[in-house]
Amino acid sequence: MAVRRRPLGVVAAGHPLSAEAGASALREGGNAVDAALGAMLASFACEPLLTGLGAGGYMLVVAPGAEPVLLDFFVEAPGRGADATARSELIPVSVSFGDAVQMFNVGAASVGAFGMPAGVCEAARRFGRVGLERLTAPAAALARDGVRLNPQQAYIVEILGGIVTSTPEASALFAPSGRLLRAGERICQPELGDALERLAAEGARPFYEGDISAAIVTWLGERGGLLTAADLRAYEVVDRAPLAVAYRGRTVLTNPPPSAGGILITRALASLNARGDAAPDALALVEVMAATQRERTPEFLEGLADPAFVRRFLGSTGGQLGSTTHIAALDADGWACSVTCSAGSASGVIVPGTGVHLNNMLGEQDLNPLGFHRHPPGRRLPSMMAPTIVLRDGVPELAVGSAGSNRIRSAVLQTIVRCIDDGMDAQDAVDAARLHYEDEIVYAEPGIDIDALERAGRTVSRFRDRNLFFGGAQAVMYDGGTGFSGGGDPRRGGAALVVAA
Numbered sequence: 001m002a003v004r005r006r007p008l009g010v011v012a013a014g015h016p017l018s019a020e021a022g023a024s025a026l027r028e029g030g031n032a033v034d035a036a037l038g039a040m041l042a043s044f045a046c047e048p049l050l051t052g053l054g055a056g057g058y059m060l061v062v063a064p065g066a067e068p069v070l071l072d073f074f075v076e077a078p079g080r081g082a083d084a085t086a087r088s089e090l091i092p093v094s095v096s097f098g099d100a101v102q103m104f105n106v107g108a109a110s111v112g113a114f115g116m117p118a119g120v121c122e123a124a125r126r127f128g129r130v131g132l133e134r135l136t137a138p139a140a141a142l143a144r145d146g147v148r149l150n151p152q153q154a155y156i157v158e159i160l161g162g163i164v165t166s167t168p169e170a171s172a173l174f175a176p177s178g179r180l181l182r183a184g185e186r187i188c189q190p191e192l193g194d195a196l197e198r199l200a201a202e203g204a205r206p207f208y209e210g211d212i213s214a215a216i217v218t219w220l221g222e223r224g225g226l227l228t229a230a231d232l233r234a235y236e237v238v239d240r241a242p243l244a245v246a247y248r249g250r251t252v253l254t255n256p257p258p259s260a261g262g263i264l265i266t267r268a269l270a271s272l273n274a275r276g277d278a279a280p281d282a283l284a285l286v287e288v289m290a291a292t293q294r295e296r297t298p299e300f301l302e303g304l305a306d307p308a309f310v311r312r313f314l315g316s317t318g319g320q321l322g323s324t325t326h327i328a329a330l331d332a333d334g335w336a337c338s339v340t341c342s343a344g345s346a347s348g349v350i351v352p353g354t355g356v357h358l359n360n361m362l363g364e365q366d367l368n369p370l371g372f373h374r375h376p377p378g379r380r381l382p383s384m385m386a387p388t389i390v391l392r393d394g395v396p397e398l399a400v401g402s403a404g405s406n407r408i409r410s411a412v413l414q415t416i417v418r419c420i421d422d423g424m425d426a427q428d429a430v431d432a433a434r435l436h437y438e439d440e441i442v443y444a445e446p447g448i449d450i451d452a453l454e455r456a457g458r459t460v461s462r463f464r465d466r467n468l469f470f471g472g473a474q475a476v477m478y479d480g481g482t483g484f485s486g487g488g489d490p491r492r493g494g495a496a497l498v499v500a501a
Contacts, residue, residue, distance in 0.1 A: 005500035009331035010484035012426070012474035012496035013039040014403065015046035017147060019488065019495040021138045022329060025130055026499040032335035033061055033127040034135060037120060039327045040339060041139035044192060046147050048173075049156050049164070049346050050325040050403065053195055053207065054216075054358035056115035057341030058255050059123055060242055060387040062396050064334040068253050072238040073119025074383055075112035075361040077375035080230035088224020090363045090372060093162040095345065102405075104345040105363025105372070106163050108225035111347050112361040112381065113235050117204040119341075122237040127337075136200040143196065143355075146188035152468070152493030154183035163360075166348035170357070173350065195355030208232045212354050219351045226362075231377065238380075247273050247390075248420050250397065254388040254412075258379075261386035261409050268292045268413050279421035282435060282449045283456055289410060289437035324385060324403035325492075328476045330484060336396035338387035342403070366406040384408040390416065397478055398426075403492060404471030410436040411471030419477060426475040427496065430487035434470040445470060468492050 009032060011022035022039030030038070036059070044052045051057075056075035062068045090105035124132045149157065157164060157180055164174035173189065174181055181187055198206055206212045213232045220227050242253040245266040252269055255262030268288045272280055280288070324342035329335075344367075347360035361367055367381045368374065375381060384406055390398040398419055402411035411434060418429035433447030442453055442460045445467065450460050463469070472492030477485045486496025 007332055007483055008499040008501055009035065009329060010476045010486040010496065010498045011035045011039055011327065011329040012476050012486040012488050012494065013327045014043060014050065014325040014472055014474065014489070014492050014494045015150070015153070016493075016495040017046045017142060018042040018327070019497050022327065023497040023499045024138065025135060026331060027501070028130055028134065030128070030130040031333060032329040032331040032337040033123060034130050035329040035331070036327045036337040036339045037124055037128060038135045038138065039329070040341060041120065041136055041196065042142055043325050043327070044196070045139055045142035045189060047153060047325050048187060048189065048357065049160055050343060051116075051341045052343050052357050053116050053192070053199070054114045054356040055341050055343035056359065056361070057119060057339060058259065058383075058385055058387050059119065059337065059339040060253060060255065060389055061123075061127055062253070062336040062389050062391070063127065068242050068389070070240040070242045070255060071119060071123055072240050072259075072380065073115030073122070074259070074380050074385070075114060075359055076231065076235060077362070077377055077379045077381060078111070078113050078227040078231040079377035080234065081228050082226045084226070086224060087226055087373070091166060093166070095159050095162070103365060104163065104360065105365075106166055106345070106347045106360045107363070108220045108223035108347070108349055110360035110363030111220055111225050111227050111349060111358045113227060113231045114359060115235060115237065116341065117199055117207040118235060118237050120199065121204045133200040136196045140193040140196040143189040144193035146186035148186050149181055149183050150493050151183045152491075154181065155468070157181055160345055163346055163348045167350065169350040169352060170348045189355065191353060191355035193355070208235055212356070215354050216351050216356060216358070220349070220358075223349070234378065245269050247416070248277065249392070250420065251391045252388060252416065253391065255386045258382055259385060260382040261384035262388070264292050264295065265386050265388070265409050265413055267295060268409070269416070272417070280417060281452070283452050285414065285417070285435065286437050286442055286453060286458060292409075293437060324405070324408070325472060326387070326401035326403055326474045328399035328401060328474050330396055330399055330476050330478050334395065336389050336399050338389050338399040338401050340385040340387045340401045340403070342383070342385060364405070386412050388412055388416070390420070395478075398475060400473060400475040402471040402473040402489075404469070406438060407436045407469065407471045410434065411473045415473045415475050419475065425485045426477045426487035427485065428487070430473050430475050430489050430494070433466075436470060443469070466491050
């Protein structure tokens with residue numbers, strides 16, 4: 001007689017090896033937070049241009065019987081005690097996605113105060129079951145042994161070639177023989193392996209008050225960076241109450257201000273909810289996206305740090321509101337974790353001896369739409385990252401988030417719509433064709449009803465195939481009838497694993 005295996009949970013991540021690290025944590029008795037942390041740590045080795053110890057992020061946690069909480073460990077603007085006149089120039093690099101081009105800025109002056117080591121340790125201390133040493137071991141082994149680039153990661157290395165060859169240290173890692181690494185070739189990061197083991201043994205302190213932080217500050221200071229020892233000493237993980245919006249009889253929880261992405265997603269969902277129960281078509285989605293885009297004014301961006309402005313903005317919705325990678329996890333005990341982390345497009349600055357490739361958040365146009373180097377020291381940058389969890393009758397039904405810079409909000413919105421309105425499972429929802437509206441242009445993948453958009457007078461930029469331009473969404477679902485399902489985004493080589501004992 002066949003033995004029925006007991007379901008433990010599901011994890012989705014941006015790389016198969018990251019997903020396997022998260023699944024392994026579940027098998028060893030971990031909860032959804034352990035699974036997300038294990039996958040996130042492995043992603044430093046598997047997705048080295050999207051995330052890492054020099055990055056930042058947000059983690060949304062729903063635990064049984066507890067209030068949901070958003071851990072904010074995103075990048076802060078640096079500059080405490082820095083000499084602004086000694087700041088070097090940002091280095092512009094053009095990146096082509098084939099059917100769209102985006103400009104990034106890198107170099108020492110693009111680096112903000114990172115939050116990843118602090119965020120990992122705080123989440124493990126408060127929510128984890130299996131211990132940080134257990135979670136870091138697979139990631140450290142992957143970093144030392146090396147990971148063969150899959151086609152999606154090789155494509156990222158290719159399009160970010162101008163960044164990864166901008167310094168000798170980055171070139172040594174990503175172009176060791178004088179050319180960029182290609183699919184099937186191995187990227188080895190032994191110093192990252194050492195750093196992960198120190199994180200497990202000593203916690204976050206060496207990265208903020210010890211020898212690693214000193215090496216980073218000195219290296220950047222010699223090259224015109226603004227990050228100071230005072231910036232790192234002052235860094236703290238911040239607890240935030242997630243935003244909540246009613247949608248189709250559910251409650252959608254997402255990232256609150258000062259992040260920008262979550263509040264715009266709640267605005268869009270409230271608008272769709274007010275239209276009724278009909279599943280929105282492409283034209284309806286674009287109309288909502290366009291209306292939401294108009295809200296992103298200079299007043300909105302400046303007001304994200306002002307609680308009074310945020311209350312006014314939320315009160316006007318009419319709804320009930322309460323290069324990046326994403327990981328989502330659910331477990332059989334009712335825990336849910338959705339975490340998005342990012343190094344931007346990476347700065348090209350890898351500090352020797354530390355294993356830390358630093359972020360370029362001060363050079364990301366989407367995070368600095370009013371101009372570069374305008375945020376005061378200590379201000380969290382207004383990211384579009386929006387880890388999201390959907391509750392049905394108080395129970396986690398869907399955990400989702402996305403990479404993709406300014407396209408994060410459209411990827412998350414459409415994945416929610418596909419799951420809830422169209423009744424798709426997680427993988428089908430992630431696979432479905434996407435569109436994105438920005439600057440009066442609708443960017444559309446094959447499968448979107450372009451004729452209807454053009455008849456409505458919209459300007460459409462057609463992509464020839466699915467593309468990582470449209471984000472890297474990862475989603476996991478729980479249905480009381482069918483159990484767990486997961487979706488990894490093929491645009492970025494994502495994978496999902498359902499785990500059973």
